Amino acid sequence: MTSIITNQSAMTALQSLTTTNRNLSQTQSRISTGYRVGSAEDNAAYWSIATTMRSDRGALSTIKDALGLGSATIDVAYTGMNSAIDVTKEIKNKLVAARQPGIDREKVQAEIAELQNQLQSIAESSVFSGENWLSVDSSATGFNATKTMIASFSRSGGEVSIGTISIDIGAVKLFDANDQSGLLDAEDTTANGSLEYSVSNLDISSFTDTDDDLEDLEQMIAYVDETIGGMTTAASNLGAIKQRTKLQGEFVSALMTAIDKGVGALVDADMNEESTKLQALQVQQQLGIQALSIANQNSQMVLSLFR
Template structure:
């Protein structure tokens, strides 16, 4: 039946055209945005996942920036420690040179003083973004201070998030100078003892261990300005008396009549008895890497003690540098991992929500053809009403 009131053909053609236009609008939206899932209405599950992962990726970007800042701090501290190690090595070499007979120790001291000043300059300059890991006030911090470097942003299986960090502790084993005290590697006070010997001596019936000052035969001769006297195991430099306790080892002595029950006692040719002076103690001086002082009176024993002290400090500095190097290496690995993880997350989001442009372009071409055909069909359907006029001519 043909009706001029109800054109069913035109209605069908118009519905088809509307459907095609709607599909074209969706396709053009995907092409213009590049997204297959651009809103929750497109695919609620994929949109939710993509939104969460984009947020995590933004957090990882912040982690990457923090890693860069942390790496700069660690690298600055490592560079300072490495330079300080070279300076301390040079101080050690100077002290070794000072053991040579006839060397001008005062000149060597001048060089050591300059090297000490350089150590201070290195520690003060090793600062980045207001943080100095080589020089800090450990006393105010209670002996140690914790430093951290952001390493990663983690979301577990339950959806809980956390920021992981790399820890580094500033304490007496890692800091060169303690601004509030003397607990740093290079300002720790160390006791340098002179030559000493430990003996088990029976005093008043009690055997006790005594550490007393020891002298070589040359020391005794020097103390007497060449006029020292020797009588078997007894000697005198004119001021002090000595007894021999080992090969070329002498200790200060006291008259046996002033002590009782001495197990170690010596008799000279005059039948006088002499015993170890248990009240004598090895000569001691306090020094540190930052206050090394030598001159023409510095003995070889004291130099050996200073060399040992510097070597101990060098060992501690090497250990601290190793720790900084390990953290630096870990940060480098973490930066590489974060970069790869960010790319992987981007790729995963893309698989969920990105539009396939090849597919969308093909679909658009097809929809454009369908649209043209729908318009043509609607035109034909609308022309049917005009054909009714010919029946009344």
């Protein structure tokens, strides 16, 4: 039946063209944005997962930056500790030389004094971003002997947790302005002269060749050697923490890459597939327009019946 009220052919052609235009618009959007799932209406589940993982990826980026900052702080402290060890070894060498009877210990002490000044300079200069782990004041407001830096971010069951790496400053400090409990300012007392001394302030200029003075000098040598051992242990601990920080930074970088890949697999558009669809849909659109035009012309053919 031919009707001028209801043009079924035109309605069918229009419906097909509308569907083609909708698919074409979707494909063009995917090509222009690069996303297969660009909003919740595309795929609510995938969009929700991708949004959460992007948020976590941003947190991991912050973790990576914090690890870089912490690694630099550790590196400065480690460098300072190594330099202090070298200078302390020189002090020990001077003390061993001063053990020789008849040597001018005042001149030796002058050299030791300069080395002691160097130790102080090294400790005070080992600063990064306002952090100094070698020269501290434990009585200062807000001081904490345990330094922590964020090292990880994780999500489990919707709950997030932050992991940290802790560094005991009390085990690596060289000077403490509060109680002289650092490795270099901690004091000992000679057995014979009852002289209080530390590596940073010992003075042998008044020592003579008496048995008591020589025994006290040997005690100082042993004490400095023991201090070098403590500093070596502290440097080893800093080195171990530095290595852990480096490995954690590499892991966080790899984790960020893995998240990027996972999110991409969920929401990124396949450009090869979408470009193929675009060409096919453009052809379908042209055919749909032509079909609708033909269907609309069919109604005009009814006029020929009244001529």
